[in-house]
Amino acid sequence: MTGWVAIAGLGPGRADLVTPEVTAVLAEATDVIGYIPYVARVAPRDGLTLHPTDNRVELDRALHALQLAAKGARVVVVSSGDPGVFAMASAVFEAVEAHPEYLETDIRVLPGITAMLAAAAAAGAPLGHDFCAINLSDNLKPWEMIEHRLRMAARGDFAMAFYNPRSKSRPLGFEKTLDVLREECGPDRLITFARAVSTPDQVLNTVTLGSATPEMADMRTVVIVGNAATRRVGRYVYTPRSAL
Amino acid sequence: MTGWVAIAGLGPGRADLVTPEVTAVLAEATDVIGYIPYVARVAPRDGLTLHPTDNRVELDRALHALQLAAKGARVVVVSSGDPGVFAMASAVFEAVEAHPEYLETDIRVLPGITAMLAAAAAAGAPLGHDFCAINLSDNLKPWEMIEHRLRMAARGDFAMAFYNPRSKSRPLGFEKTLDVLREECGPDRLITFARAVSTPDQVLNTVTLGSATPEMADMRTVVIVGNAATRRVGRYVYTPRSAL
Numbered sequence: 001m002t003g004w005v006a007i008a009g010l011g012p013g014r015a016d017l018v019t020p021e022v023t024a025v026l027a028e029a030t031d032v033i034g035y036i037p038y039v040a041r042v043a044p045r046d047g048l049t050l051h052p053t054d055n056r057v058e059l060d061r062a063l064h065a066l067q068l069a070a071k072g073a074r075v076v077v078v079s080s081g082d083p084g085v086f087a088m089a090s091a092v093f094e095a096v097e098a099h100p101e102y103l104e105t106d107i108r109v110l111p112g113i114t115a116m117l118a119a120a121a122a123a124g125a126p127l128g129h130d131f132c133a134i135n136l137s138d139n140l141k142p143w144e145m146i147e148h149r150l151r152m153a154a155r156g157d158f159a160m161a162f163y164n165p166r167s168k169s170r171p172l173g174f175e176k177t178l179d180v181l182r183e184e185c186g187p188d189r190l191i192t193f194a195r196a197v198s199t200p201d202q203v204l205n206t207v208t209l210g211s212a213t214p215e216m217a218d219m220r221t222v223v224i225v226g227n228a229a230t231r232r233v234g235r236y237v238y239t240p241r242s243a244l
Numbered sequence: 245m246t247g248w249v250a251i252a253g254l255g256p257g258r259a260d261l262v263t264p265e266v267t268a269v270l271a272e273a274t275d276v277i278g279y280i281p282y283v284a285r286v287a288p289r290d291g292l293t294l295h296p297t298d299n300r301v302e303l304d305r306a307l308h309a310l311q312l313a314a315k316g317a318r319v320v321v322v323s324s325g326d327p328g329v330f331a332m333a334s335a336v337f338e339a340v341e342a343h344p345e346y347l348e349t350d351i352r353v354l355p356g357i358t359a360m361l362a363a364a365a366a367a368g369a370p371l372g373h374d375f376c377a378i379n380l381s382d383n384l385k386p387w388e389m390i391e392h393r394l395r396m397a398a399r400g401d402f403a404m405a406f407y408n409p410r411s412k413s414r415p416l417g418f419e420k421t422l423d424v425l426r427e428e429c430g431p432d433r434l435i436t437f438a439r440a441v442s443t444p445d446q447v448l449n450t451v452t453l454g455s456a457t458p459e460m461a462d463m464r465t466v467v468i469v470g471n472a473a474t475r476r477v478g479r480y481v482y483t484p485r486s487a488l
Contacts, residue, residue, distance in 0.1 A: 016268065019262070020260040020262070084370075084372055085372075093480055096478065103478040109364075110365060113263065113355045114361065117329065117358060121327070121352075121354060122353075124337055125353060128333055128337075131376065132375065133376075133377075135373070149402065152399050152400030152402075156393040156397060234340065238337035240334055
């Protein structure tokens with residue numbers, strides 16, 4: 001039996017946003033590996049071993065998947081959203097680079113609906129023109145790099161989507177982010193806080209940068225900042241296709 | 245009967261990348277509106293009228309959808325990929341803004357797998373760190389804005405994904421893009437050309453900026469440029485989660 005690793009995106013939460021490709025690969029799997037709340041979204045069945053693990057052990061998890069596949073297992077590493085956007089795909093390739101004995105492993109990445117696009121769809125079309133995706137967590141990069149990227153994105157008049165805006169261990173980062181954005185974009189720029197998108201807990205809140213506060217975001221929130229042309233129409237927020 | 249408009253993303257091409265949400269809304273539709281090749285992906289059936297239209301008539305198409313919904317039709321406006329990324333969602337909201345009589349129309353945006361994420365998954369994980377999405381078409385914005393955004397994205401060390409890199413009507417734009425990127429990022433930066441991703445015609449080609457040529461892209465190609473840390477591991481291209 002030849003093992004493989006599929007790194008699959010489960011989408012933002014709702015079952016009807018999981019692609020048939022991912023559903024099919026889960027039906028073939030012998031093992032599912034991932035962060036506890038994501039593995040909990042996979043239905044248990046005979047012949048399937050679930051391996052839920054805690055946060056911040058991405059490389060251990062990736063190596064475990066490669067080891068199981070080498071023994072013939074059909075392993076699905078699950079991420080929420082899309083596995084290639086601030087999720088497990090890069091961690092698996094980092095593990096392969098560190099352990100070249102797995103270079104010939106059959107690895108596939110299966111895309112999913114990433115949180116920023118589900119959030120944008122729920123709000124209207126705030127990412128309808130050029131945009132950036134930025135992970136605001138400073139676990140793996142210094143704050144100075146985050147600040148530099150915020151300024152470059154603002155000066156390029158990109159719309160922006162932020163992942164991991166705020167956590168208990170980083171209470172000040174998002175406050176600093178809002179300060180940088182107000183300095184670069186002014187107080188009238190629209191900002192949308194999209195919490196738990198596509199789940200029963202979904203909350204959308206669009207305000208101006210001038211009235212945005214750090215408490216509007218938490219770890220389940222994706223934040224979208226418009227470009228200079230982003231505006232409201234009725235209950236929607238959208239960015240026109242033309243420059244202004 | 246109350247009409248509605250759903251703006252739905254059909255994903256990059258393969259049927260198993262269409263979300264169940266989109267499949268379900270197509271089953272309820274009375275009318276499907278969109279660019280000819282996208283409408284061709286919807287199976288005809290009794291009770292469903294297909295309205296394929298040519299390119300560059302996005303606003304007419306959007307207004308048509310709103311007019312049909314006002315008469316009670318259940319209209320799905322189809323885009324490839326995700327409707328909120330350089331596709332029909334913004335066009336529909338532009339039409340609503342221009343025709344406020346449609347402000348109360350029931351409009352939903354249904355996300356899809358956008359081309360850059362399908363391309364990234366096929367290549368490995370080149371968008372695994374902060375990245376930008378840029379539409380290289382200058383139909384709706386001046387080249388100077390595109391060039392400025394390319395420079396800001398490069399100076400922020402963002403990975404980049406380009407939509408609409410090249411067409412017969414814009415033979416020189418992508419050549420200028422490559423020149424700007426070589427100037428900002430040097431000749432060794434990795435660039436991936438992903439053509440017709442997820443279809444039987446899929447071709448992936450990763451080279452360095454120094455050896456990239458304009459002919460490597462066409463209208464069916466999504467282009468991904470890595471950041472300074474993007475590298476190959478085996479047959480994959482990936483960007484590590486940490487800064488360098």
